[in-house]
Amino acid sequence: MKTFREWILDEHRVVEPRLNRLQDEVLSATPVVGTPLRGVREQTALLSFPAKAWRELIWPSRHTWAALAAVWVVIAVANVASRNPAELTRPAMATVTPDALSIWQLQQHMLADLSLPPQAKAQSSESKLPSPGKRGAMDWLAREHEAWT
Amino acid sequence: MPRVAEPQPLPVAQARGGDPAAWRVLFTRYQLPLYAFIFEMVRNEQASMDIVQETFAGAVRYIGGLRDDAKFASWLFGIAHQKCLLHFRKQHRDVWSDEELADAPDDDAEWPGDALLRREQAEEVRRRLEQLPPPQRAVLLLHFIEDFSLEEIAAATGVPVGTVKSRLHYAKRALRQLMEDNAP
Numbered sequence: 001m002k003t004f005r006e007w008i009l010d011e012h013r014v015v016e017p018r019l020n021r022l023q024d025e026v027l028s029a030t031p032v033v034g035t036p037l038r039g040v041r042e043q044t045a046l047l048s049f050p051a052k053a054w055r056e057l058i059w060p061s062r063h064t065w066a067a068l069a070a071v072w073v074v075i076a077v078a079n080v081a082s083r084n085p086a087e088l089t090r091p092a093m094a095t096v097t098p099d100a101l102s103i104w105q106l107q108q109h110m111l112a113d114l115s116l117p118p119q120a121k122a123q124s125s126e127s128k129l130p131s132p133g134k135r136g137a138m139d140w141l142a143r144e145h146e147a148w149t
Numbered sequence: 150m151p152r153v154a155e156p157q158p159l160p161v162a163q164a165r166g167g168d169p170a171a172w173r174v175l176f177t178r179y180q181l182p183l184y185a186f187i188f189e190m191v192r193n194e195q196a197s198m199d200i201v202q203e204t205f206a207g208a209v210r211y212i213g214g215l216r217d218d219a220k221f222a223s224w225l226f227g228i229a230h231q232k233c234l235l236h237f238r239k240q241h242r243d244v245w246s247d248e249e250l251a252d253a254p255d256d257d258a259e260w261p262g263d264a265l266l267r268r269e270q271a272e273e274v275r276r277r278l279e280q281l282p283p284p285q286r287a288v289l290l291l292h293f294i295e296d297f298s299l300e301e302i303a304a305a306t307g308v309p310v311g312t313v314k315s316r317l318h319y320a321k322r323a324l325r326q327l328m329e330d331n332a333p
Contacts (some may be wrong), residue, residue, distance in 0.1 A: 001266065001267060002265060002266065002267035002271070003265060003266070004266060004271055004274055004293055005293055005294055005296070007266060007268070007271035007275075008185050008189070008257055008271070008275065008293070009181055009182065009185055009294075011185070011275075012185045012188060013181065013183060014182060015184060015198070016180070018181040018198065019181065019184060019198075020177075021181065022180070022198065022201060022202050022205070023172075023173060023176045023177070023205070026176070026202060026203065026205040026206050027169055027172060027173070027209075029206070029207045030205075030209045032167050032168075032169050032172060032208060032209055038150065054318070063194075112272065140238065
């Protein structure tokens with residue numbers, strides 16, 4: 001009297017020699033290499049993240065991703081095509097007007113005044129407005145700008 | 150029911166480290182139960198040999214995916230189970246999809262698989278096993294051959310524990326019924 005497990009294993013014991021030969025075949029045909037430990041395995045998993053993302057996120061919905069990419073290309077092309085060609089070729093200097101330049105200089109002076117200590121502020125109170133020399137430079141800049149535009 | 154005893158710890162870690170001797174120990178321990186399980190599933194000697202070979206090759210190749218060394222046996226039988234599934238698919242046999250079974254009650258009633266049997270009785274059980282649908286046959290064989298727990302059978306077959314419980318319950322009941330119908 002035996003259990004069913006013992007009966008069934010005994011029933012198949014005749015194939016054991018073949019199974020032993022099978023072991024040799026498997027071990028000779030399949031390279032038995034050490035598998036990295038868990039830490040290294042996790043590192044490898046991190047390195048293979050792009051491949052995994054491609055396989056699991058992109059590839060299953062490839063048609064959707066392709067359609068989205070096509071829409072973005074169309075938007076980009078439409079955006080470029082709708083621009084005024086003159087705007088693209090005009091130099092950046094052309095947008096700076098003499099008024100903007102003088103306002104910018106005034107702001108620079110005010111900023112310098114604010115950052116000075118109180119004693120120095122009293123001394124430099126006379127030089128709040130651009131000096132004649134600086135005013136001349138501003139005029140020159142404005143003339144140059146007009147000539148450029 | 151006592152679990153299948155291991156005389157000494159299995160060298161799973163050494164096998165993972167690439168030791169061919171450790172692989173021999175593991176193959177020798179599992180080759181016969183694995184062959185028995187596969188043969189009782191597919192009922193073809195050559196196909197069974199091929200599946201055993203593929204299972205061993207798969208184990209060597211994918212041992213890195215095994216997270217818990219203590220689960221080596223259920224993992225190995227899981228590979229074999231998958232190969233059986235592929236074998237059925239190649240034969241265009243849709244025998245694997247079984248109907249949803251109702252939740253099974255707890256039953257540990259005595260049944261032929263647990264008992265000591267005479268040869269004729271064992272042969273009868275084996276013949277009746279063959280008549281069960283493959284999903285039920287798979288859980289019953291895993292339970293018989295390696296005495297796997299419900300969780301281990303669930304891991305090997307890739308179904309929830311509740312489904313394993315149902316299949317095991319209905320398989321035992323069906324087998325008992327078949328035995329009673331055949332009784333003189």
